[in-house]
Amino acid sequence: GWDTAVRIVDPRYYGGQKSKLLLALEEMRSLGCSFLVAGRADAKGFHTVAEVDVPADFGKMFRQVPESAFRSDISSTGLRLAGKPPE
Secondary structure, eight states: OHHHHHHHTOGGGGTTOHHHHHHHHHHHHHTTOOEEEOOEEETTEEEOGGGSOOOGGGGGGEEEOOGGGTOOOOOHHHHHHHTSOOO
16 A cells, blocks of 8 residues: 555665665665555645655556545444444
8 A cells, every 4th residue: 555655665664774675675666666555644634656756767556546436434443333332
């Protein structure tokens, strides 16, 4: 999802070095990897792949999953409570 895409392109996970990030992305691309990115809702709104700071040469590796394919605004707590019998 969105959170993972943000981490994949964060230099902090590559020793703080953008050059290592770019090398890792290049290796992933050479292996045919791509990422389907589902958005994420939080208190600030709904985040999509368009907000992920993907280096320009690698943008085609990250594709947005349409909201209609997965989005259901209900919390896991809400789902658990919905499955409980009335008290």
